[in-house]
Amino acid sequence: MPLREAVASLPVADEDRTGYDREESFGTWTDADRDGCNTRAEVLLDEALQAPEMTGRCTLTPGTGRWYSWYDDQYVTSPRDLDVDHMVPLAEAWDSGASAWPRERRVAYANDLADPRHLVAVTKRSNRQKSDRDPAEWMPDEAVHCRYTADWATAKLRYALSADPAEKRTLTELADGCPNAPLTYTPAP
Template sequence: MRHRIGYGWLAAAALTVSVWAGTVPAHSVARGADETLPLREAIARLRVAVEDRTGYDRDREFGSGWVDADRDGCNTRAEVLLAEAIEAPTVSGRCTLSGGVWFSWYDGQEVTRTDIDHVVPLAEAWDSGAKAWARERRVAYANYLDDPRHLEAVSQRSNRQKSDQDVAEWLPEESVHCKYLTYWVPVKLSWSLSVDEAELEALESLADGCPDTDITYTPVP
């Protein structure tokens, strides 16, 4: 399998961007020290709470579109496409992309058209704690590039099948269930997002069939 390039070159980007009427730090949220622990212990660390979608409005609460945090002409979507391409697209003008190939590991397909998936969907984040955040933090979450597990270029079909469902409701193909857990769990921990009882049960059940791999996450205060 071919592998994407990393996001390290993005971390040094300028870190502010105007969104709507205000200035929003799209991926400049302060971060804590890295924490590393086995997968099952990481799952046990997740806070359990009832989910609540009251008041959710994607565009109003998380921003109406991708932002260009470093003002280089490439918005978050384009940055992910450039970072994850297995055959690089051509870049012209102010970051107009054409061509390119991506590996959608959710369904094992090489694709030329992709969606950008929030591994923990925006609606799921809202349900799990983001409802209480300031809007600026939610926009930062929607555009977060400091952790390459946060956003994934995947096939349009798999992204639409997944929609805003959690691991109790939707999973990628079976061969990558364990990988999916090592993305889902650190995102939840990094942002202090809770899980509901059904989600926790699904995570624990899936982890029983996976190596107890160490995962590293970085808390976002």
């Protein structure tokens, strides 16, 4: 579906953060394939431009890898300087419909490696600036607004999450200034 149609199809609803507790609601990083690397490490390994050295059971050695943080156009050489960002932050997902899911589905959401747009390695600085904000409140560097808009809409559609009125308005305005490229995704289980 084209970007503008995808954004237009997002249902609008007011947000509700009642009962949200990050760890209680979504758990922590898991090691789904039991290879010793949790979700955070899997994303860092997958997105490395230069693979980092590892010791023990998936301890990434600082200064041995290289990553690109597309939110702020920065190259990073230490995994300690990176966060793994949920494209749609956990609190935003909660506010947008995840609060009604069983905890097992929320933990799966927090650790979803099936779509590479869902979790992204970015600088700690950019991730902390973003925090739990939606596109009406925070955006990455202007050069990547279209990519961010498309990835945000895809994540919301993949999990059938709603958008609040300001978020929907902002996404619509952003999409209107972007190529109307098709978005493809598989609905999450």
